[in-house]
Amino acid sequence: MFRNLIKGYPWARVCFGFSLFFSLLLVAGTAQAVxxxxxxxxxxxxxxxxxxxxxxxxxxxxxxxxxxxxxxxxxxxxxxxxxxxxxxxxxxxxxxxxxxxxxxxxxxxxxxxxxxAFVIVGPASDPAGIRDSGDAKSALRRIAETKSAFISRGDDSGTHKKELDLWESAGLEPFGGWYVEYGHNMGKTLRHANEQQAYTLVDNGTWLAKRDNLKLQQLYQGEDSLNNxxxxxxxxxxxxxxxxxxxxxxxxxxxxxxxxxxxxxxxxxxxxxxxxxxx
The missing domain is CATH 3.40.190.10 (Periplasmic binding protein-like II)
Incomplete structure (x- = not known):
């Protein structure tokens, strides 16, 4: 009936059209605001x-x-x-x-x-002997020379980029069974390193938040190249x-x-x- 009424009066169709148009604009504007x-x-x-x-x-x-x-x-x-x-x-x-x-x-x-800052953590036994390293490059060289297990983020994260920079500055390209590119976030990488009793690079904030649930220890820290x-x-x-x-x-x-x-x-x-x- 209402449609027939509009049909009979052109002005009504126009008013109805404008009313519908502005209602839609109001809804769109409200959605945009939300x-x-x-x-x-x-x-x-x-x-x-x-x-x-x-x-x-x-x-x-x-x-x-x-x-x-x-x-x-x-x-x-x-x-x-x-x-x-x-x-x-x-x-x-x-x-x-x-x-x-x-x-x-x-x-x-x-x-x-x-x-x-970034720190290097690993098993308490420290098989690569990095605790007394003079710098991060020396620590990584010892890990590579002893082929001690190292878990890399391997995910193009900021931590992964820093790790690759550190290997490059040490003149090394890590590869082999001892070096694992895990491909997960820092929390998961830490847990995997803990399970494997392996070394890994981690930002200090995540390490402090997670360390109580891990058997790993912080083994190397403290130079400008590790600023984050x-x-x-x-x-x-x-x-x-x-x-x-x-x-x-x-x-x-x-x-x-x-x-x-x-x-x-x-x-x-x-x-x-x-x-x-x-x-």
């Missing part, structure tokens, strides 16, 4: 494995009203996903790869957030105009704020600081 509160964050697995992200996420959401959708990957994968628009903002820890990402135009802004800086990068609005750039900018600003930096510096396990804030 969607804009979601921020897609890809973060290196160490911020998740260490427990830090569980502290930062609710604090940011409570402060800003945004909803942070967090996925943890190795740095290499996070950079590749972000390059094709699958993230609004990322946290990574591979400076050379990050600079390449920015130079290629994928990133909008990049800021230093915090740091920790983390940066936050928002994604280019020119390449990906549909991304939530306003939300990404809000997250970057908050992560550099006094509040967030204090949370990072105050986060401890067994009274030990896991990450040093940028300021």
């Amino acid at each position: 969607e804009s509160k979601k921020i897609r964050l890809l973060t290196t697995s160490s911020t998740s494995n260490s427990g830090l992200m569980a502290i930062l996420k609710p604090a940011f959401e409570a402060k800003t009203g945004y909803r942070l959708e967090v996925e943890a990957f190795g740095t290499g994968w996070a950079l590749r996903m972000a390059a094709v628009g699958k993230a609004d903002v990322i946290i990574t820890h591979a400076p050379a790869a990050e600079k390449g990402f920015m130079a290629a135009g994928f990133g909008h802004e990049r800021h230093y957030v915090m740091r920790n 800086p983390y940066h936050v990068i928002s994604i280019s609005p020119k390449l990906h105009p549909d991304n939530n750039h306003k939300g990404a900018s809000a997250f970057v600003k908050w992560l550099l704020s006094d509040e967030a930096q204090r949370l990072i510096g105050d986060y401890k396990v067994d009274n030990e600081v896991l990450f040093m804030p940028a300021r």
Whole structure:
């Protein structure tokens, strides 16, 4: 009956059409507004494995009203996903790869957030005798010379990239049955190294968070080449105009704020600081 009424009066069809059009616009606008509160964050697995992200996420959401959708990957994968628009903002820890990402135009802004350090852990018996090594290169040479079991992340993560850089600086290309490319995140890699009683390279934050459940020991640490800086990068609005750039900018600003930096510096396990804030 209603359709017949509209049929009989042209003005009614016009009014109905405009009403439907503006209703759809209102629904679309509302959906867009709701969607804009979601921020897609890809973060290196160490911020998740260490427990830090569980502290930062609710604090940011409570402060800003945004909803942070967090996925943890190795740095290499996070950079590749972000390059094709699958993230609004990322946290990574591979400076050379990050600079390449920015130079290629994928990133909008990049800021230093915090740091920790890499350490080499292994079985308490220390079959390669790396405890008294003069530097990381010497420690890796001893592991290779004795063909002691070493578990590599093998996943193009920031930790994996650092490990490969260290082997190269030692003049070595690891291969053979003693060297295993595991292909998993840091938490899983640590558990596998523990099961195999093998050496591995790990960021200090994840190590401190996980060590109580492991039989491995920290055997080498402490030089500039093992520094591990983390940066936050928002994604280019020119390449990906549909991304939530306003939300990404809000997250970057908050992560550099006094509040967030204090949370990072105050986060401890067994009274030990896991990450040093940028300021």
